[in-house]
Amino acid sequence: MKNLVPNPQLQASRISATISEGFNVTTADGRPARLAIIDEAGNVIEAGQEVAWAAWKICIEVQENFWEGQGHLVVHSSPPGDAALAATLIGKKAA
Template structure:
């Protein structure tokens, strides 16, 4: 899709972005909010600034790949089907 997509479609929340600060999430009335990832059972599995940063980085990576002509229109934060491997002992 070329052009600017429609925004401001959420009823109870607002998401904005700035190239210097990444995503900002608030309630519709301006109170601070946060992004979360919820699994299929409704459990919150990730929440907070790390989720917003990961979403921002994936978004930027897709855009940059497109600009440099690599054609990678999909960017994964880890290999599809694999969970992140911890280095902790």
């Protein structure tokens, strides 16, 4: 399964993970870093531990679904197309 997805070599950062601590992100030289969601215009719309834990939760949930044979290959952090939720997040500053 792992060989079916790309394995890009990051030049300026490192990502690691453990089941109990989730994602750990650093610069290539070991300084602390954080995950962010960036829109198509390059604006950081959300960043920090909340983004890391949301991404980790999605990774765990989709893997568990796969193991259970449920066939749920897509997991969302919130309802897709939820206009009200999207409207509350527009313009929210990154942490």
